[in-house]
Amino acid sequence: MKYIIVAVVLVSLGSCGASSERISGKLDVGTGVTITYSRTPMVFYVDKSGQAAYARNVLYVGPLEVNRMGRFRYYLWLGIWNTLQDPISGKSRDGFESIVIYADGEPLPLEVSGWSPDSIGASEDVYIRPVSSAADAYYEVTIDQLRLIAASSDVRIQTTGIRPQVYEPWDAQQSARLGLKAFLEESVY
Numbered sequence: 001m002k003y004i005i006v007a008v009v010l011v012s013l014g015s016c017g018a019s020s021e022r023i024s025g026k027l028d029v030g031t032g033v034t035i036t037y038s039r040t041p042m043v044f045y046v047d048k049s050g051q052a053a054y055a056r057n058v059l060y061v062g063p064l065e066v067n068r069m070g071r072f073r074y075y076l077w078l079g080i081w082n083t084l085q086d087p088i089s090g091k092s093r094d095g096f097e098s099i100v101i102y103a104d105g106e107p108l109p110l111e112v113s114g115w116s117p118d119s120i121g122a123s124e125d126v127y128i129r130p131v132s133s134a135a136d137a138y139y140e141v142t143i144d145q146l147r148l149i150a151a152s153s154d155v156r157i158q159t160t161g162i163r164p165q166v167y168e169p170w171d172a173q174q175s176a177r178l179g180l181k182a183f184l185e186e187s188v189y
Helices: 002-015 143-151 174-186
Strands: 023-027 034-038 042-047 056-068 071-082 098-103 106-114 135-141 155-159 166-169
Touching (some): 071 143, 143 174
Antiparallel strands (some): 098 106
């Protein structure tokens, strides 16, 4: 009997998060929320080769669904870094207090929800930072905004502030786009 109970608990915990080739889910044991996310974030960059050879500012962008007992919220995670960044300086956040995502020219202005996982109700990072000096940012979005981004053939991200920068897709983003579409197919709404 004891083994049957243990097996039922393990199966239940395993089904708490989505898992497939393109998306994953996990139960945040610190907060009790279930988080679903794409396994492959999109990558955007700004060429800064005028400052140094191969210098670039880079964004990793991934969707998140946070389920707190049937209450769903959606976010975009940004991993912000550049190849010239001094890990001690806090400049990597400059201009990211608000951003505008252009999806086939349609502007989607977003305000930062926070700079750490606790701003989305999580106790630990969901996405792995591309480099240790990367800054995290979380932006609340609607499922319709995510659908618009997924359906767009041209997506760009513009920062705000004194010197706005426009981030272009790194390449065709085929795997990341398929991951975003799979994420949307698994989402409740």
